[in-house]
Each structure stands twice: as structure tokens, then as C-alpha cells.
Amino acid sequence: MASSIHDLARHLNISIGTVSRALNGRADVNADTRQRVLDAAKKLNYSPNQSGRSLRRGATHSIAFMLQPHPGDQEYGEPFFIPFLTGLQAKLAESGLDLIVVMGAPGDYQQERLRRVVETRRADAVVLAWTRREDERIDYLTQAGFPFATLGRSRSGGDAYPSLDLDFEKAGVDAVDRLVARGHRRIAAIRPSLDLNFGYLFLAGYRRALRRHGIEFDPELIADGFINEAGGYAVTPKVMRSKDPPTAIIFNNDAMALGGCKALAEAGIKPGHDIAVIVIVDTPLCRYFSPALTGFRPALEPMGERLAEMLLASIPAYAGAAGARIIREVWPLQLIARDSD
Amino acid sequence: MASSIHDLARHLNISIGTVSRALNGRADVNADTRQRVLDAAKKLNYSPNQSGRSLRRGATHSIAFMLQPHPGDQEYGEPFFIPFLTGLQAKLAESGLDLIVVMGAPGDYQQERLRRVVETRRADAVVLAWTRREDERIDYLTQAGFPFATLGRSRSGGDAYPSLDLDFEKAGVDAVDRLVARGHRRIAAIRPSLDLNFGYLFLAGYRRALRRHGIEFDPELIADGFINEAGGYAVTPKVMRSKDPPTAIIFNNDAMALGGCKALAEAGIKPGHDIAVIVIVDTPLCRYFSPALTGFRPALEPMGERLAEMLLASIPAYAGAAGARIIREVWPLQLIARDSD
DNA sequence: TGTTTTTCCGTAAACGTTTACGAGAACACA
DNA sequence: TGTGTTCTCGTAAACGTTTACGGAAAAACA
Missing domain, CATH: 3.40.50.2300 (Response regulator)
Structure with a gap:
């Protein structure tokens, strides 16, 4: 079953060294024998054993x-x-x-x-x-x-x-810019609970843009949750309970947005109608959600x-x-x- | 950096054979030396080279x-x-x-x-x-x-x-049973376009249940699409264009359902209100969608x-x-x- | 023809393991 | 003391490759 380089050599009546050289395209092998080796390799369905190769080469490829x-x-x-x-x-x-x-x-x-x-x-x-x-x-x-x-x-x-x-920081800035341009001043941000760097960068952009627009940063509009549906669902109500509730929310990813929108819907708030929603990392989910979610698309x-x-x-x-x-x-x-x- | 079994043996002043046997828990090694080997292995941060081991054992683990x-x-x-x-x-x-x-x-x-x-x-x-x-x-x-x-x-x-x-076949049966019990007779099925076996099994259950309820199978209510959002979106309108449109749709997975619901929404049809929707493979997406989608949950x-x-x-x-x-x-x-x- | 260069290939060592085999030492038993 | 048994351990081969080295044959050159 497992044909080795020895089988190949025996079959061709040449040494394993030559077979190996032929297979690896070394220069010091006759064009003719190389072809014979290649043909035989194909015929015997030979392919080099990875463990042997790795061991010798010191690399796993x-x-x-x-x-x-x-x-x-x-x-x-x-x-x-x-x-x-x-x-x-x-x-x-x-x-x-x-x-x-x-x-x-x-x-x-x-x-x-x-x-x-x-x-x-x-x-x-x-x-x-x-x-x-x-x-x-x-x-x-x-x-x-x-x-x-x-x-x-x-x-x-x-x-x-x-x-x-x-560039999550830039995305944070752009999201805020866009919302402010549309008249929003109370903008919430829902981000991952851990110290994941993209969450940090996003928030940095968010704060920078807020400052530039002369909007005071309000910790009540920030919430951390697990980066999934459950996280968004659990955490979105918190920002909505603010004394002066947000008119827009930026979610750090699609799953959080899905969960967040669920929470909003249960409170009778319609995304895209009663509140603006933007997602930082866009996926097909955002595209096919109703309403289709505005987001930033990565390649x-x-x-x-x-x-x-x-x-x-x-x-x-x-x-x-x-x-x-x-x-x-x-x-x-x-x-x-x-x-x- | 890469400490080998030879380093270990040299360090302990014993042969590599003994080291290997000690490490692999063989019986023929003194309890005392085994402990010394184990300690040294930990100290030198030794762990066996996978390529070498695989080559010798003939298994990659x-x-x-x-x-x-x-x-x-x-x-x-x-x-x-x-x-x-x-x-x-x-x-x-x-x-x-x-x-x-x-x-x-x-x-x-x-x-x-x-x-x-x-x-x-x-x-x-x-x-x-x-x-x-x-x-x-x-x-x-x-x-x-x-x-x-x-x-x-x-x-x-x-x-x-x-x-x-x-048991996708049983799920197909159960889905139809449930919908029929709720008064539906025109039940559409959206399934993957390829010959994926779960799609086949689901459809078999669907047809069997239909027959049992004395409902005639209507090819117009069946549509195939890619198993993703785009597939559901593209294909759902087809079944809706039936002369006698369905009052319920069973989707073969969550992504197709998402896309399908989008298409329905664009046509002004509200899932859970104007039409019943069931998903065969349930995921968190189903749970957090609005309306939350009825589905079959795998473990x-x-x-x-x-x-x-x-x-x-x-x-x-x-x-x-x-x-x-x-x-x-x-x-x-x-x-x-x-x-x- | 003789010498040098080139072309091609075989030999053997090496990579890091595991394990069959055998041997020395210790022990048990008579 | 002699014989057999049990514990340990070292030796060396093997797994399937790649590659440095050297040498024979062929080719090139004088």
C-alpha cells in the first residue's frame, strides 16, 4: 500500500539517492532517468512519507x-x-x-x-x-x-x-461621523468583554470622534459582553436604561448585533426606525437581516x-x-x- | 532549543534506550531511574519530536x-x-x-x-x-x-x-406533522441544491408525512439552493410564486432561513404572522432572530x-x-x- | 593518445525516535 | 556452590527521507 522510495528504486533498478534527487529536481541527474523516475512515481502512486521527510529536513512544511x-x-x-x-x-x-x-x-x-x-x-x-x-x-x-x-x-x-x-479605530471614527452627520448625539457602543485588541481600537476611535464632535463621553452608553448573540442580547438593555437613552448603537460584530436587535425588538424598539444600528464587522448575516444592517466589510x-x-x-x-x-x-x-x- | 532524547541521555549519563523506555512507561526500567528521567525531561523541557516518533511508530497520532x-x-x-x-x-x-x-x-x-x-x-x-x-x-x-x-x-x-x-428524516416528518396540526396544507420545503444526504433524508421525511396526511406532493413547493443566506434569498420567491402559495415553509438550515425571511420581508410577508417558518437545524441565529425561529436542535x-x-x-x-x-x-x-x- | 573536466550515480550517514535482543548483575532456590 | 530466574540496562537496527562525498564513465580538450 504505502510505497516507499525503496520500492521505487528497486522497481527502476537504481539507487534511492538518485530517485530522491530526481524527485526533488536536483541538477545532477540525467534528464532521461529523471523522466523514468517521475513516470514510475506516478505509476506506483508514490508520494514521500511526510514524517521521514520532516525528520530529515528538520521542517514540517x-x-x-x-x-x-x-x-x-x-x-x-x-x-x-x-x-x-x-x-x-x-x-x-x-x-x-x-x-x-x-x-x-x-x-x-x-x-x-x-x-x-x-x-x-x-x-x-x-x-x-x-x-x-x-x-x-x-x-x-x-x-x-x-x-x-x-x-x-x-x-x-x-x-x-x-x-x-x-483599521478598527478608523471604523469607530467613521461610524460616529456618519451617525453624527445624521443628527445623532447619544451614540452607544457595544463591544467585547475581554481585552481583545480590536475592541480596544474600536473604542479608541469612537472616543476620538466623539471628542472631535464635542460630544461628551458617557460611560453609561458603553457596554461589554461576550462576542456572540447572547452577549449582545444580555448587554444591550443596559445602555437603553440610561437616563438619556441612545438614539444609535454601534455593535462590534454581527452576532452581538443580532442579539442586541432581539433585545430591542422585545422592548418594542425597531432598528432602522426607532434607533440607528451600525455593525463594525459586516457579514452576510448583516446583509440578509431585516432591516439590512449598515456595516464595515472586511476583505x-x-x-x-x-x-x-x-x-x-x-x-x-x-x-x-x-x-x-x-x-x-x-x-x-x-x-x-x-x-x- | 530543541532538546532531543540524546541530550536527555547525556545529561543523565544513561543510554537513550533507557530514557525512551522510561518516558513511555515500559516495565523494564527501574522506578528510581524512571523518576530521574521524568524530572530531567521536565527540567530540560523535553518533548519528543513528532516526526521522529511518527516515522518510527508508523503512526502520526x-x-x-x-x-x-x-x-x-x-x-x-x-x-x-x-x-x-x-x-x-x-x-x-x-x-x-x-x-x-x-x-x-x-x-x-x-x-x-x-x-x-x-x-x-x-x-x-x-x-x-x-x-x-x-x-x-x-x-x-x-x-x-x-x-x-x-x-x-x-x-x-x-x-x-x-x-x-x-435523524433528518424524522425531523422532516415532525416538521410536517406540527404544521399540519396547526392547520397548514400548503407546506413548502427549501433544501440544499447538491446531493448532500441530509437534504435527501429531510425531503424523504417530508414526503412521507405529506402522504400520511393525504396531502398531495407539489413540486412547485420544493426549491433547491445553496446552503447559505444567498441561496435562501434566491430561491424562496420561487415557491411563493406558486399558483396556490404555501402558508408554511420548512428551511433546511438557519442561513437559508435567514435569506428566505429576507425575501419574504421584501414581499411584505411577515414570518410567524403571515407565514409559518420552521428550520431543521437550529442555531443561536434562530434563537435571536425576530421572530425567534422554531427549529430542531442538534447536540x-x-x-x-x-x-x-x-x-x-x-x-x-x-x-x-x-x-x-x-x-x-x-x-x-x-x-x-x-x-x- | 593522454589529461582534464563534466556528467551522472551509488554509498552511507544523518535526522529523532522506538524496540528486539542480549548481557551483566542481583537474587532465589536447591 | 551451582543453577535458574528476575531486574535493569546498553547496543544496534529500523522507520523513510535527504544530501555530502567520492568515483566511474563520458565528454572535452590538448
Whole structure:
């Protein structure tokens, strides 16, 4: 079943060394024998054993993505990453690399899983998402000298690793600008409860824009919740109980918005009619919700592709002749105006 | 950085053989030296190189899950699997196995990725999802003699592999029963366009129940679409254009229902008021939608755990003293009544 | 023809493990 | 004391690759 390089060599009556060289495109092998090897490999359905290759080369030729369920969320997950992963995987495949997704248990910060991947050398590099403001995963990886890249920024680790993020701060500003232009002064913000950096950045933009418009920041209009439907549902009533209730709400993601709108509906408040709603990260859910939610659309699949490029460029073994370099990018978030504000 | 078993042996002044035996809990090593080895391993932060171990053992100690984006869906993904994967990974981890998720490109049937995993022996077994009525992946794996389990049934491959499925046929029956009991006779069904087996099973139940109630099957009330928001949105108007339009619609999943409800809303039809809506696979989206959608709730995380058990039980190398055996199960889908019907 | 260069290929070591085998030491038993 | 048994452990081979090295044959050159 499992045909090895020895089978191939025996079948062709040449040495395994030559077979290997032929397969790996080395120059010192006759064009003729190379062809014979290639043909035989196809015929015998040979493909190199990954463990053997990794062991010898000292590289696994695979990249790990650390996937983590919603913190605090036991029953549902994050569709956000799928198109990102599609792009990531497509680009990695171009360089002959495999993408493996490592599941973390909900709630933990992946530290243990991450250690496991690093210490058993299961991957040549890892990709992190949902970066926190201070991120121990980043500290660990930099300290261990293990290659990685992040989707999202962090204050940890300096500028020593590639990162690709969305401009959540600008989105916060734009959302407030748009609402103010439409006459709103009481604008609430619903954001994740943890120290996820994008929540922090969003709030920074929100506050900055408020200040610029001469609107006083009111802590009563800010609420933290789990980044899911339940979080939005639980937390939205809080801001509505303000002495001077908001006329607009900015939600930090689609699931929170869905839950929030549910809470509003139960209170007889109609989004897009009685109150304006904007979502920072737009998804198809926003588009097909009624009313269709105004939101900021990320280009997830291109982001995956780009981060793969950036990661490879940062690893000497994979970077081309150009030499390894660290790239960090922040991509704009484009507003899609719909019916909810 | 990467401390090997040789470092450990040198440090302790014993042979690598003894170190390995101590680490692997073999009987023929003195309790005393075992402890010394264990201590040193912790101190030197040693953990065995996965490639070396795999090569020697001929097993990778990891299981691959083939994740595939929605067919026809370029931009969004499937949150459905996340809790399933959480359960799967948790159970596998108990046996010291890693779960790796292999991304497939959207649109293809994963055949190529699957071959790659199998041929390079990257995993000891694979888990398939979204089984089709006739599934070439299953044919390939059985023919290759590679261990696998499926989430969902198929007609391919006989009963030779473990499978865990939900009772979509029963759900189809129950949905119709419930709607008929509430006075509906014109009941539409929106299902996936491909030959995904759960869509087939659902429709079989739907037709059976219709027959039992003496309601004639009307092809005009059936529509196929992509299993996502866009699919539901595109296809729902078709059934509404029937000469005798439906008073109830059963959607095959939450995303289709979301898109379908959008289309209904645009036509001025209010789900839960002007028309009854039931969703086969319930998710938080259904719960937080307005109106909250009646649906059938799967126990995803327990399903993941169970399928892991079933898979391991089917593999001689992992099955305990009991010996390997094939288990196939079909789990019930529980109706959660809400406001949409 | 003789010498040098080039082309091509075989040999063998190495990557980090696990494990079959055997041997020395300690022990038990007569 | 002699024989057999049990505990430990070291040795070395093996898993499937890749690659440095060297050498034979062919080609190029004088």
C-alpha cells in the first residue's frame, strides 16, 4: 500500500539517492532517468512519507492556525475565520505548504495547545488570531524564537513579527461621523468583554470622534459582553436604561448585533426606525437581516492570502532571494450603507 | 532549543534506550531511574519530536477533519462545525491524539486534499462531514483501506465505517406533522441544491408525512439552493410564486432561513404572522432572530465527542482490549418551539 | 593518445525516535 | 556452590527521507 522510495528504486533498478534527487529536481541527474523516475512515481502512486521527510529536513512544511471558539461561548463558533482560512490555505498551498488548524478548548488562551505545537515541532510556523492587547502567546513565541504571524495587532512583542489587521479605530471614527452627520448625539457602543485588541481600537476611535464632535463621553452608553448573540442580547438593555437613552448603537460584530436587535425588538424598539444600528464587522448575516444592517466589510479572503505571503516573507527558509523581512499592514474597512441607520 | 532524547541521555549519563523506555512507561526500567528521567525531561523541557516518533511508530497520532466551505459560497463559512470540532478535539486529546483540520478549497469535493493526507500519511484517520448520497471520498477511503468516520450517512461504502448522523428524516416528518396540526396544507420545503444526504433524508421525511396526511406532493413547493443566506434569498420567491402559495415553509438550515425571511420581508410577508417558518437545524441565529425561529436542535458538541469514541473504537491500534468494532448511530433532533410557526 | 573536466550515480550517514535482543548483575532456590 | 530466574540496562537496527562525498564513465580538450 504505502510505497516507499525503496520500492521505487528497486522497481527502476537504481539507487534511492538518485530517485530522491530526481524527485526533488536536483541538477545532477540525467534528464532521461529523471523522466523514468517521475513516470514510475506516478505509476506506483508514490508520494514521500511526510514524517521521514520532516525528520530529515528538520521542517514540517506545514503552518498551524490556532483556532479558538468564542471565549465564554460553549455552543457556537466563529464563521468569521473561514474565508480567511480559505485564502490562507490557498496561498500556502502555492508554496507546497499545508495548513493545519489547531483547535483550542473554549475559554483557555491556547497557551497549552500552542506549546504543544511548538515543542513537538508539528509546524514550521503558527498564525494567531484574536490578538489581545497584551498577548502572552506572542510573548511566548518571540521568546521561543518560533516563527509566527498574527491576524490583528497587539502591544506585545514589538514589531518583530508580521501582522495584518483591520483599521478598527478608523471604523469607530467613521461610524460616529456618519451617525453624527445624521443628527445623532447619544451614540452607544457595544463591544467585547475581554481585552481583545480590536475592541480596544474600536473604542479608541469612537472616543476620538466623539471628542472631535464635542460630544461628551458617557460611560453609561458603553457596554461589554461576550462576542456572540447572547452577549449582545444580555448587554444591550443596559445602555437603553440610561437616563438619556441612545438614539444609535454601534455593535462590534454581527452576532452581538443580532442579539442586541432581539433585545430591542422585545422592548418594542425597531432598528432602522426607532434607533440607528451600525455593525463594525459586516457579514452576510448583516446583509440578509431585516432591516439590512449598515456595516464595515472586511476583505477576509484576500487578507488570508496576504498574511500567508507576509508570514513566508518573514521566514528565512521560505523567503526568496530578496531575504527575510517583517511586514505589518493595516487594511481599511469599507462602510456598506444599508437600512439600519 | 530543541532538546532531543540524546541530550536527555547525556545529561543523565544513561543510554537513550533507557530514557525512551522510561518516558513511555515500559516495565523494564527501574522506578528510581524512571523518576530521574521524568524530572530531567521536565527540567530540560523535553518533548519528543513528532516526526521522529511518527516515522518510527508508523503512526502520526493525529486525526484529520476535512473542513469544506459551503459549496458555491465564496465569502462565508460554516459555523455549524465549530462546536462539533470542539467535542471531537476534546475527546481525541484524552487519548493523546491531535486533531488537525484540513481546509478544502470551496467548490471541490476535497478529493485532492484527501489523497494528499492519505498518501503522505499525515494522519492516522480522517473524519468526513457533509456526506453525499453517493460519496466518492468514502469510496476512495474504503478502497485505500484508510480508517475514517463520517458525520452523516451515505449510500457509499456499506456499513464498513463508523458514522454518526442526525435523524433528518424524522425531523422532516415532525416538521410536517406540527404544521399540519396547526392547520397548514400548503407546506413548502427549501433544501440544499447538491446531493448532500441530509437534504435527501429531510425531503424523504417530508414526503412521507405529506402522504400520511393525504396531502398531495407539489413540486412547485420544493426549491433547491445553496446552503447559505444567498441561496435562501434566491430561491424562496420561487415557491411563493406558486399558483396556490404555501402558508408554511420548512428551511433546511438557519442561513437559508435567514435569506428566505429576507425575501419574504421584501414581499411584505411577515414570518410567524403571515407565514409559518420552521428550520431543521437550529442555531443561536434562530434563537435571536425576530421572530425567534422554531427549529430542531442538534447536540453538536456531544456528537463530536461520540464520533471520536466511535472512530477510535473502530481502529485496532486504538481500540482497547474489547477489540475493534464498527458503530453507527443516528441521533434524534429535538424540536424547539419558538415564535415563527 | 593522454589529461582534464563534466556528467551522472551509488554509498552511507544523518535526522529523532522506538524496540528486539542480549548481557551483566542481583537474587532465589536447591 | 551451582543453577535458574528476575531486574535493569546498553547496543544496534529500523522507520523513510535527504544530501555530502567520492568515483566511474563520458565528454572535452590538448
